[in-house]
Amino acid sequence: MRIAQTLLNVLLSETPVAIDLIVSKTARQVWTHELGSVPLPTDTRIMHFDNNDLTAAPASGSRRTLGMVIAPCSMATAARIAHGIDDNLMARAANVTLKERRALLLSPRETPLSTIHLGNLLTLSQAGAIVMPPLLPSYIPNASPQEQELEFARHILEFLNIGNRKFGWQQDSPQKTASADASAPTDAAC
Numbered sequence: 001m002r003i004a005q006t007l008l009n010v011l012l013s014e015t016p017v018a019i020d021l022i023v024s025k026t027a028r029q030v031w032t033h034e035l036g037s038v039p040l041p042t043d044t045r046i047m048h049f050d051n052n053d054l055t056a057a058p059a060s061g062s063r064r065t066l067g068m069v070i071a072p073c074s075m076a077t078a079a080r081i082a083h084g085i086d087d088n089l090m091a092r093a094a095n096v097t098l099k100e101r102r103a104l105l106l107s108p109r110e111t112p113l114s115t116i117h118l119g120n121l122l123t124l125s126q127a128g129a130i131v132m133p134p135l136l137p138s139y140i141p142n143a144s145p146q147e148q149e150l151e152f153a154r155h156i157l158e159f160l161n162i163g164n165r166k167f168g169w170q171q172d173s174p175q176k177t178a179s180a181d182a183s184a185p186t187d188a189a190c
Contacts, residue, residue: 001027001034003107003134004071006146007153008041014154015162017066019046020058022090026074051088058093066160067103068094072134075110075117081129082120094129103159104129130159 004027011019023031023040031040040048049056057063070077070090077090086092097104106129110117121131132155136148143151157163 001031001072002149003109003152004031005035005038005041006149007069007071007156008046010150010153010157012041012043012045014164015157017045017162019043020049020065020093021046022049022051022058022093024051024077024088024090027072049089051090053089054086054092056089059089059096061096061100063096065097065102066162067105068097069105069107069156069160070094071105071107071156072109073106075108075113075120078106078108078117078120078124081106082123082127098127098129101128105132105156105159106130107132107134107156109134132156132159 008019008021011017021040028040031038047057049058053059058065058068077094079085080087080091081094081098084095086095094104104124106121106124108117108121108131113121125131134152136145137143137151137155138148140147140151154163
C-alpha cells in the first residue's frame with residue numbers, strides 16, 4: 001500500500017488533476033494493516049466512490065479521464081478485468097478504460113505468479129493494459145527506498161501524460177553525443 005500512498009501523494013503535490021478514488025473493502029483493510037492509522041488522503045480534488053456503486057460516474061464511458069491506475073492490483077481484480085466481469089465499480093471502470101482506449105495501468109504485487117495469474121496479465125496486456133509490478137528502480141545512485149517509490153510513482157504517471165520523473169536513463173549524455181556519428185544509430189537493444 002505504500003505505492004498507493006506515494007502515488008496519491010505525488011498526484012496531489014505534483015499535478016493539478018482531479019482524482020476519482022475507488023478503494024475496495026479489502027484494500028482498506030490492507031491499508032490499515034500496512035500503514036497503521038495513516039488515513040486515506042482527503043483533498044478537494046479527490047472524489048471518493050463506493051466500489052459497490054455500479055451507477056457511479058467512473059462506470060460510464062462518457063466520463064472523460066486521462067486513464068486509470070490500480071495500485072496495488074490484486075490477482076482477483078486482474079482476473080475480473082481480464083474476463084470482463086464487471087461486478088464492482090473498479091472492474092467496471094477498468095473495462096470502460098480499456099474499451100475507450102485510455103491508459104490502464106495495473107501494478108500487481110503478488111509473488112510468485114501462477115500460470116493462471118500470468119495468463120490473466122497477458123490477456124490484459126494484449127487488451128491494451130500496461131502491467132507494471134511495483135519494482136523499485138535501482139538505477140538511481142544512493143537513492144533511499146522512499147526516493148525509489150517516488151520515482152516509480154512518477155513513472156506510472158508518465159503513462160497518463162502527467163508524470164515527471166526526476167531520474168531515468170540519460171540518453172543524451174555529453175560523452176555519447178560528442179562521439180556519435182550523425183548517420184549511425186545511437187541506440188542498441190540487448
